[in-house]
Amino acid sequence: MLGAKPAPSPFPTGTQLSHLDGDSLFDPCEYYNVVGALLYCTLTRPEISSSVNQLCQHMQDPTTTHQTLAKGVLRYFKATLDHGLIYPAALLSSLHLQAFCNLDWAGNLVDRRST
Template structure:
């Protein structure tokens, strides 16, 4: 912290002065992070001072709704307060493609998936019908350690973005991400299967249709499923009407002593996510 503070002073970032009367003070915030080495060990602790300014630049604002006149009123009010340009209906945002029809909209990441397949040289691979084999569980002891883990880390890191529109690969990506520090040949083969699945389903995505607004959620857990630390993996999906709006697959923080305990932990995590 002291080194970061001294650097700000030496660069003339601040000018110390008495506090003006009848003015609010804008606070700053320290952000602490841990930088780790490739094997997962701690390299050093990092501290950054985030400065908060009154001037804020907003790049994109997405307004959604089913009543055009309400959306128009919101845009008019925003234009009266900020410089705002209406770009029209959403079609492409942060790599997500959006298409509409009479009953709803379809979102997918075809372009990003195609680019990843070319980058990993998997664009000509034989498509797979599923992202993983039924009941597959990865262990740190599987296979031989890769001599160059960079392609694995880059590929799996990129795959995390595709869970935004492809919830079916969430469990597989969760398994692969647990071995980023020391990937093996088995882990890389499993990652390639996910890529082969995407190869055959590049145009798949999520479809949101107009219907009832009843909220339903489903959750489950795999008790002591991890062969390395015996922690359970939980997953949940949430639907607004027929539309899938939230999903997750992750390992529970502690070891559950029974399948019932694992199920209750899954239920509590799902409830917390919804509310």
């Protein structure tokens, strides 16, 4: 992925993943490794949390479409190498972190579950 073009966003706007998209991967180990590393990166890069969440929902049977989208998140990293949260040790004792979440009510088109 070193020679890949940078991407302006982790996923295309309005991406809805389904287990029916694409063909099943013959050897999903690369997908597992990439998504696992992305999951770890969400600690300092919260803007990819939603994208990684969608990719993690398809770990049991990843497809070629899921793998392409995971590589798209890596391309987004290439475009935003200077972004991220830094937690200095001096601030950790007095750090007050506040976060908000947006609910997607019954947004999964396959089983109508919420995200």
